[in-house]
Amino acid sequence: MTFEQLLRIVGDEPLFETGFLLAGDEDPATLRVQLSRWVKAGKLFRLRRGLYMLAPPYQGVAPHPFLVANRLVRPSYVSLEAALAYYGLIPEAVYTVTSVTTGRPGRRETPLGAFTYRHVRPRFFFGYRLEEVVPGQRAFLASPEKALLDVVYLQPESDLEAYLEELRLQNLERLDPRRLRHLAERIDSAKLRRVVDIILTRREREEEAYELL
Secondary structure (H helix, E strand, C coil): CCHHHHHHHHCCCCCEEHHHCCCCCCCHHHHHHHHHHHHHCCCEEEEECCEEEECCCCCCCCCCHHHHHHHHCCCEEECHHHHHHHCCCCCCCCCCEEEEECCCCEEEEECCEEEEEEECCHHHCCCEEEEEEECCEEEEEECHHHHHHHHHHHCCCCCCHHHHHHHCCCCHHHCCHHHHHHHHHHHCCHHHHHHHHHHHHHHHHHHHHHHHC
16 A cells, blocks of 8 residues: 555545555555554654554644544543533633543553543443534533533542632533433432532522623
């Protein structure tokens, strides 16, 4: 396979895996050698074993960080502060994408930046959906309610008022109270139920203040 042939096959793909190229008579060993050479030449980025992207200026479509996070570790979904920022529930920009996985926790360093993974048991691996994060790219992303509960569940002492103040939650009207309570009950955590009560009380106060304006 020549690099021009590769461009014709994957030029419109933000990411691609070696299995995508192993059609027809392509020899896997030869293909791996070619990919390694193109990485060394700066034509490709290797994100993990078997996962690549075209480097500029050959890149036709830049991958969204949430898509990269999903593909680096499977199964996983984007959550915590990255998802809260995406939904506008916290004011700060978040530069490290954190995901939840049932696999091993850790940090993956890539040419696109760092990606962090937090472990949960399989029974807590729910509350996410496939979201179109940019046109043509979809990623598994926690719902606003589950992203908030993931933060609380995984962060020590996150049920304290001081921590919730530091989180600087905003736009609480974007949360669905019934869904938030349902998720907290499903996880069956007294800590989560306490935090849900605090957050929904704040939400009600914000709504009352808005009505008075």
